[in-house]
Amino acid sequence: MSHPTPERAYGRDEIVETQVLILGGGLAGLAAGSLLGDRATVLEAEPRPGGLVRTERVGAYWFDHVIHLLYFSHPSVEERIRGMLGETLRPCPPVAWVETAAGTTRFPVQLHLAGLQPEARAACLTDFAEAARADRADAADYAELLLNAFGRTLCDLFFFPYNAKLWRRPLNELSASGFHWNLTRPGLAEVERGADPARPVTAPYNARGWYPRPSGPGRRGMEVLSEALAGRVADLRLRHTVEHIDPERRLVRARTPEGPVLFHYTRECLSTLPLPTTVERCGSAPADLVAACRELPRNRVRSVALAVRGPRPEGTGHWRYYTRADVPFTRLVFMTEFDPAMAPADGWGVLAEVVERSGEPAVSDAELTARVLRGVRAVGLLDEGEVVESRVFHADPGYVVFTPAAQAVTERALGFLAERGLTALGRYGSWTYSSMSQVMESAFAWAEGLVGAPAARPPAAPAPAAP
Incomplete structure (x- = not known):
């Protein structure tokens, strides 16, 4: 041109x-x-x-356009x-959870195997130990990188299904480099400690997080x-x-x-x-x-903001990751966990992040919101809440592939x-x-x-x- x-x-x-x-x-x-x-x-x-x-106001509720925590x-x-x-x-030390087919546990899952069912926990430990002994440094693609780092069970339980939702492509078509920000490979001793239900939960991942909480009126x-x-x-x-x-x-x-x-x-x-x-x-x-x-290649992120009136759910953490294929979002983010004043005292806000391939046809915002609502209810939220307003935020590009x-x-x-x-x-x-x-x-x-x-x-x- x-x-x-x-x-x-x-x-x-x-x-x-x-x-x-x-x-x-x-x-x-x-x-x-x-x-x-x-x-x-x-x-x-x-x-x-x-x-x-940026942070958007939806009625009396505040939502970040996409969620950020500041780690220096x-x-x-x-x-x-x-x-x-x-x-x-x-x-704002983040508390994040991972929902898998073998139970719900703290993020990162590899450091908190104690939350998984006993059979899955044992298999994760065995496979992780084998991967650690093999110590394969080179990988031909992202799928192989994950296998080399965590072993088969952890990959099948979390890393493969979650990353397939996040990247929207076969993982063996992705590069083995560029994704290390998304990986934490601890030592075997750390994994074994996190697999012991009798031990206290370790400090949260990236514990030194920060978030603004203004004391007066105005933008949040x-x-x-x-x-x-x-x-x-x-x-x-x-x-x-x-x-x-x-x-x-x-x-x-x-x-x-x-x-x-x-x-x-x-x-x-x-x-x-x-x-x-x-x-x-x-x-x-x-x-x-x-x-x-x-x-x-890049992915877009469409974040559905739901303003909810009703009692705030307990124990959600700041966000929760979802591997299941029957819900459209990769994670749910709970805004009042970052700042209680992000919603009225009788309400709370949740941000559902949906990742799509850029350039591909997309359903309307109204249809996406309906799908997210069904998904949020399917994971056990909104039983006591009423969605009073909603909005969809767009980020394209959202993720570089x-x-x-x-x-x-x-x-x-x-x-x-x-x-x-x-x-x-x-x-x-x-x-x-x-x-x-x-x-x-x-x-x-x-x-x-x-x-x-x-x-x-x-x-x-x-x-x-x-x-």
Whole structure:
């Protein structure tokens, strides 16, 4: 697809000058922009910043667009964010449960086998011990990686059915790399301790979780973090959709409700847009690379928010994973476990996450909600509650899917952008999995590098061609 020369459409006065241009006002873009002050302009297509780190109000109930807990992976990020949010950011050690055909136990299941039926528990231990003795480091695909790590029984009981629901593809078609964030392989002694019903439950997985709990009125949920970062961005422009990137002339055209605007950056351009979008918007991108990026496998997440009036269920944990095929969701998330004020005192909210292959036909939101309601009732919830409102949130891409072919395309795309002076960051910008803390860490580091480095002599803004 050819793009018109952007300067031909605008007069000189309509070119906005900035040292650093950041495309996308999600967590990565906001984190970088928050450190750069008046050096940077951040463009965000939505009316609110935050990307997927947003919280929606449904009547008197609050739901995160997709659920996030903040786990700090670097001391400097923890110091910065805790200093920014103060007492609003509260410890939130997650409690998660796994529902399997052999019983319900704590997550991660491999550390809490005591909750399973005795026969299943014994088989899991035997197979895990055999896998640990074999210690196979190499795997041809994701299914083999899981088998090598956990043994046959644990895979058949949880890892195979759950990951089949999550990735929506045969597991032997997925890469053995890229998924390690989703795996915790403990030592045999730890597994044996967790299989003993007489021992106390071990500390929760990723125990140092954090979640905002504001004390007063106003927005709740993880969007509090996005708002705090956005408040430190000197030039944040909402409703600015990137239409064209010209890295050779350092020009970006954005569509706004008032009309198109052209931006000229004199130092750097950071894109946190999904990698296929960034490549497609580059007018100089080869057609075959654009086509390959469009075909990068990914899954969308449709989260059904149910606002329930009635007594809050006990013992749910923060979320529960489901392997059974007769319910559409991979997990249920209980919002008032993160912050009791996310719902009125006489109610609670549950977020049902449904994963689908991007690009495939989907049922309507109304039909999906009906299916989720049937599933929630089937797992024993809503016996005493009344759903008073519902809404469906969309995230596409939601999960990047790792295959050997996709890895080659991703490396080529990132190389193409780097050769043209464009930096790609963020979970979708670099087309990988990364936590919120990791996203902010990489964005802060990139911005700190710019602040500490001398500015290159900027090229002059290109003169518009005569119409």
